[in-house]
């Protein structure tokens with residue numbers, strides 16, 4: 521009777537230690553993963569002289585792209601080809617932030633020859 | 642056939658306009674236009690395109706034409722705003738002159754032609770004229786206005802306007818292909 525109780529306690533301790541070990545391990549791998557994933561960054565795309573500069577931008581998922589209109593005239597930033605997101609018209613010196621979830625082509629719907637690209641690495 | 646005739650006509654008019662604009666300037670060594678005169682030509686050239694756009698916004702039903710005309714109105718208004726601000730800052734009063742008068746007289750004729758077009762022919766006539774007009778204005782800014790401008794800030798503004806005019810031309814040519 522007593523031996524059985526002892527065995528249960530022992531098994532309990534082993535399980536408990538095992539659990540601690542497991543949790544410790546898994547949380548430490550999680551930490552490592554977080555260390556490898558860089559913190560979200562803010563990138564800038566300047567709109568000037570009727571161009572998106574840079575026209576091609578590499579980012580990580582979750583990064584933010586800030587579009588700043590430093591031109592004489594109004595522009596917008598619109599997803600191509602579906603128009604699934606748009607900044608609407610940005611007047612001179614206005615800006616707009618986009619949180620990137622996936623790669624996208626975009627253009628200015630006011631000047632359809634102006635084009636740019638965001639590439640998620 | 643009609644289209645060919647219109648195109649040839651606008652081509653001839655373009656060459657005539659350029660010759661008129663450039664010959665007096667090339668014939669003289671001293672600048673033909675003072676800065677107040679350059680400023681006036683710049684403002685008038687922008688106003689003229691706003692005038693064409695106004696007609697298009699009334700007459701056209703084509704989305705590409707309407708969007709283009711809206712962009713022309715907004716962009717050329719913005720450029721006039723910049724030019725007026727700069728003129729004020731420099732204490733320059735834009736001054737009427739032979740070139741700006743000629744531009745206005747030609748524009749009146751073109752506007753009359755555009756207004757007389759049937760709805761069916763209007764879109765093509767409008768966009769053909771936009772292509773020809775932007776080509777002529779780009780040439781005039783590059784070869785006449787910039788070289789004749791004394792003031793560095795006015796010259797810089799004209800240089801800054803060039804990419805917008807070139808983008809308008811490309812945009813107009815894209816629409817022209819679809820019409």
Ligand SMILES: [Cu+2]
Nearest residue numbers: 595628630631
């Ligand atoms: Cu634009």
